[in-house]
Amino acid sequence: MTLASGLKTGHQTAAHRLARYRSEFPIFRDQIYLNTCSLGALGDRTRRKATEFLDLWQARGAAAWYDVWWAALSELRERYGRVIGAGPQEIALAPSVSVALSVVAESLDYARRPKVVVTSLDFPTIAYQWLAKRPRGIELVVVESPDQVSVPVEALARAVDARTALVATSHVYFTSGAIQDIRAVAAAAHAQGALCLIDAYQSVGQVPVDVRATEVDFLTAGGLKWLLGGPGIVLLYARAELARSLTPAIAGWFGHKRQFAFEPRSLEWHDDARRFELGTPSLAAIYAQLGGLDYIEEIGVPAIREVTAALTEDLIARARAMGLRPKVAARAEDRSAIVMLPADDPADRVRHLTAAAIIADARPGHVRLSPFFYNVQDDHVAALERLAAPSGH
Numbered sequence: 001m002t003l004a005s006g007l008k009t010g011h012q013t014a015a016h017r018l019a020r021y022r023s024e025f026p027i028f029r030d031q032i033y034l035n036t037c038s039l040g041a042l043g044d045r046t047r048r049k050a051t052e053f054l055d056l057w058q059a060r061g062a063a064a065w066y067d068v069w070w071a072a073l074s075e076l077r078e079r080y081g082r083v084i085g086a087g088p089q090e091i092a093l094a095p096s097v098s099v100a101l102s103v104v105a106e107s108l109d110y111a112r113r114p115k116v117v118v119t120s121l122d123f124p125t126i127a128y129q130w131l132a133k134r135p136r137g138i139e140l141v142v143v144e145s146p147d148q149v150s151v152p153v154e155a156l157a158r159a160v161d162a163r164t165a166l167v168a169t170s171h172v173y174f175t176s177g178a179i180q181d182i183r184a185v186a187a188a189a190h191a192q193g194a195l196c197l198i199d200a201y202q203s204v205g206q207v208p209v210d211v212r213a214t215e216v217d218f219l220t221a222g223g224l225k226w227l228l229g230g231p232g233i234v235l236l237y238a239r240a241e242l243a244r245s246l247t248p249a250i251a252g253w254f255g256h257k258r259q260f261a262f263e264p265r266s267l268e269w270h271d272d273a274r275r276f277e278l279g280t281p282s283l284a285a286i287y288a289q290l291g292g293l294d295y296i297e298e299i300g301v302p303a304i305r306e307v308t309a310a311l312t313e314d315l316i317a318r319a320r321a322m323g324l325r326p327k328v329a330a331r332a333e334d335r336s337a338i339v340m341l342p343a344d345d346p347a348d349r350v351r352h353l354t355a356a357a358i359i360a361d362a363r364p365g366h367v368r369l370s371p372f373f374y375n376v377q378d379d380h381v382a383a384l385e386r387l388a389a390p391s392g393h
Contacts, residue, residue: 016307016310016311016376017303017307018299018303018304018307018373018374019374019376021043021295021299021373021374022374022375022376024043024044024045024295024374025041025042025043025044025374026042026044027041027042027359028041028374030357031357031358031359032357032358032359032379032382032383033359033374033375033379034358034359034360034369034370034371034375034379034380034383035359035360035361035368035369035370036206036225036226036337036370036371036372037174037202037225037226037337037338037361037368037370038225038361038368038370039224039225039230039231040205040223040224040225040226040227040228040229040230040292040372041228041372041374042230043228043291043292043295045291045292045294045295046228046229046230046288046291046292047291048291049287049288049290049291049294050284050287050288050291052287053283053284053286053287053288054284056068056069057283069283069286072283072286072287072290073093073281073286074088075290076093076233076286076289076290076293077091077092077093077235078091079290079293079297080235080293081237082297083204083205083209083227083293083296083297083301084200084204084209084210084211084219084221084235084237085209085210085211085212085213086211086212086237087240089240089243089272089273090211090237090238090239090240090243090272090273091235091236091237091273092235092236092238092243092273092274092275092276092277093233093234093235093236093277093281093286094220094233094234094235094236094276094277094278094281095232095233095234095281095282095285096222096232096234097125097199097201097220097222097234098125098129099234099278100220100234100235100236100276101125101126101129101168101197101220102129102250103236103248103250103276103278104166104197104218104236104238104276105129105130105133106248106249106250107246107247107248107249107276108165108166108195108246109165110133110136110137110138110165112163113162113163113164113165113193113194114137114138114139114163114165115138115139115140115141115161115163115164115165116130116138116139116140116141116164116165116166116167116168117141117143117156117159117160117164117166117167117168117169117189117194118130118140118141118142118143118167118168118169119142119143119144119145119151119156119169119170119173120142120143120144120145120151121145121148121150121151121170121173121174121175121176121178122168122169122170122173122174122199123170123174123199123201123202125199126168126169126170126199127140127142129168130168139163141159143155143156143159148175148176148327149173149176149178149327149328149329149330150173150176150178150180150329150334151169151180153180153181153184153185153188156169156185156188157188157191160188160189160191160192160194161192162192162193164189164192164193164194165194165195166189166194166195166196166197167185167186167188167189167194167195167196167197168196168197168198168199169182169185169197169198169199170198170199170200170202170203171198171199171200171202171203171204171207171209171219172200172202172203172207172336172338173202174202174338174363175340175363176327176328176329176338176340177202177328177329177335177336177337177338177339177340177370178328178329178334178335178336179203179207179329179333179334179335179336182196182198182214182216183213183214183215185198185216186198186214186215186216186217187215189217190215195217195218195242196215196216196217196218197216197217197218197219197220198214198216198218198219198220199220199221200219200220200221201220201221201222201224201225201234202225202226202336202338203221203226203336204221204226204227205221205225205226205227205228205296205301205304206226206301206304206305206308206336206337206372207301207305207336208301208302208305209221209301211237211239216237216239217238217239217242218236218237218238218239218242219235219236219237220234220235220236220237221234221235222234222235223285223288223289223292226372227289227292227293227296228291228292228293228295228296229285229288229289229290229291229292229293230285230288230289230292231285232282232284232285232288233281233282233285233286233288233289236273236276237273238273238276240272243272243273243275243276244271244272246275247269247275248275248276250278251267251278252277252278252279253279253280254274254277254278254279254280254281255269255270255274255275255276255277255278256268256269256270257269257270257271299373303373304372304373307373308337308371308372308373308375309332309335309337311337311371311375311376311377311380312335312336312337312339312371313332313335314377314380315339315369315371315380315384316328316335316339318380318381318384319339319341319384322384322388324341324342324384324387324388325341325342326339326340326341326342327340327341327342327366328340337370337371337372338368338369338370339368339369339370339371340363340366340367340368341366341367341368341369341387342365342366343362343365343366343367343387346362346363346364346365346366346367347362348391349362349367349387350362350367352386352387352389352391353367353383353386353387356382356386358379358382358383358386360383367387369383
């Protein structure tokens with residue numbers, strides 16, 4: 001099946017093979033949703049799992065921790081691991097990427113390696129983590145993009161040296177949707193003895209990820225976007241050796257190997273990635289994510305990638321034909337399901353779309369459309385036609 005197969009030509013509903021799931025996402029009854037890159041649409045399975053949590057809370061209160069909720073945490077670590085090709089012992093849970101980054105950042109030894117390398121296209125959470133540490137002597141190097149679409153791996157490699165502790169960058173750039181070769185990034189970091197951390201929030205769920213094949217050291221992603229779990233839950237992958245050997249300088253009771261001993265005089269770390277966990281996780285977010293993963297695992301990320309790539313390429317081709325000049329990677333294989341359309345006033349254009357019940361998002365200088373497996377061709381056709389129309393029409 002080719003990327004374009006399964007799509008009908010003309011202005012009619014696309015009959016791709018995953019369109020059958022669309023009815024499970026109620027937002028499509030009243031609106032066109034093209035904003036998964038900001039927040040995945042709520043599915044019926046996610047809602048049912050969230051309701052299951054509330055029912056347990058109502059019926060059992062804290063008693064549910066011991067035989068149900070604790071098992072849910074283990075289930076999520078295992079299922080997150082399957083999505084990215086990791087073992088459950090390499091997965092820690094956190095409430096946000098910012099928290100996951102903080103624990104990693106406080107686990108590194110900067111005495112001989114005070115340098116951290118990022119790119120100008122990464123979501124700024126990454127840079128902020130180490131900018132905040134500048135008073136401690138941490139040096140942040142920001143590698144610039146020559147075209148504001150991607151950063152050549154060669155440029156990253158030139159920035160890495162024997163003083164570098166970490167290369168921290170994106171799998172998919174939120175600014176352009178371009179897919180970065182993270183295996184090459186990891187190789188460039190390792191060549192100088194540095195570690196590699198990948199922010200895969202924009203990729204996991206829509207683009208296949210295999211942490212073993214890419215040889216990254218850390219990777220973080222979460223439920224907010226393509227994993228359909230909503231806010232409040234992310235994963236932190238730590239390669240097994242690091243999950244056993246690094247010692248964080250910040251801690252919470254979930255990182256303690258014997259947390260129910262309640263011993264304030266000693267801290268005994270877990271022997272796996274759970275040492276990077278801090279406080280009690282949000283069970284509501286855990287359950288919502290388990291529901292979202294039901295879709296991801298049932299369909300499979302390769303199948304999701306095939307369908308969303310077809311929709312994305314059709315969107316790009318139509319946008320170009322209309323003179324909208326999408327800012328995307330040059331090669332189709334380097335493009336994710338994030339399409340940036342230049343606009344003089346993106347916020348106004350997004351309001352114009354919203355008035356027609358089309359949900360998209362604005363980023364500096366661009367309107368952002370992000371189709372997913374529950375979208376069909378008619379969705380982006382309607383969005384493009386609306387963008388081409390002047391405000392007030």
